[in-house]
Amino acid sequence: MSMSADGVAGGVVLAEQLTRTSTGEAVQFWILAAVALLGALGTVFMKKAVHSALCLASTMVCLALFYMAQGAVFLGIVQIVVYTGAVMMLFLFVLMLVGVSSVDSLKETLRGQRVAAVAVGLGFGILLVAGIANASLGSFAGYSGGTSPSGAPAPSGTEGELIAQNRNVEGLAHIIFTRYIWAFEITSALLITAALGAMVLAHRERLTPRKTQRELSEARVRENINLAPLPAPGVYARHNAVDIPALLPDGSISELSVNQTLRARGQVRDVSREPVHRVAELEESGEVWMEQRGDVPTARHEGEEGGEPTEGGAPDGEPDGAADQDPDEAGTPHGDSVAAGAGSKESRS
């Protein structure tokens, strides 16, 4: 006890009441407080949930810096690791599962709820701020041994020494494993319960036995719909994104080639008109070039469209006329050659 009394006495001698922070901390506070508040407002008012999550992450980083500025170094690091690291990533993970593009419904289920919520929020804020303003906070004890506004003596013993030496981690460990040991042990039960609960909630019981590959293929043959694999997305290697559907023989798009999820979300990007035109232009310029060389492209056309001699014959007779025809009806003669490409692609895949 004598040691602790000495510690207290020494603390009181060194006591330095904290009414004003250092200028550096003040500058940091005013800048980061603005960022934190903007982040909080962004969390509430951003339309997309992902933007809300990023705003919240910035607020949390600001809070971590505040903790460190106030001497809670350990908590600052934990804040970054646990909140911005683990919790926010979990949030983003769930957002991706649920669907990024989910937007709030604007329909009010309870009439006037929005106005009431804003009014309650404002009132609550005014109440809180007024309460703090009216409280006699007094001067801060800080961690340099000052007396707290309640008049309680500064911590003594090992804890007091650790605080005086500014050893945050050891100080926290000391009181967590002595005074708060019971709460700490209970925490382990809480964490195990939470992990179990999450597994139980996220687990889905399989109601029917899983179909084997053999059963799936047999079912496909029995139904006789889409017997071959579905067409692959992408058009002529010009667009190979998964949200761009393949082209059918007539130049229209094949919905089947796009992933079911993207179809359900309406994120299918139709670029079918563009490549058809482009291919038509290419073929046209090719014909012009062949003419300039003096070759008449008979053999090539007949080889390509061997099944239809009437169409293959037209460019033979008057190639100029065919070239003039093209821009008007992009679907017909060149659409067929597009069809050849798309069709072969489908049958191959």
Add this chain to the structure above:
Amino acid sequence: MNPANYLYLAALLFTVGAAGVLLRRNAIVVFMCVELMLNATNLAFVTFARMHGNYDGQVIAFFTMVVAAAEVVVGLSIIIAIFRSRRTASVDDANLMKW
């Protein structure tokens, strides 16, 4: 700057979070606003610890973080379970038990 300003900031952040819980319909955003409120109280705890010159407030903030982490895990899996059965993450659509 008076260190009590941290308390005002904590109060403002808590208010913004509470307003967000009341305003937003997306369950995940509501949940994020709850996290914001928890963070605001943590800031207040750390500031009170500094005010009293001991580490008790910091320990409380530490336990708040532990509880918040456990709460996030359970809450998000509840949201996923609701999304799986109802195909929505809106808090208005989970009204099966409504009177």
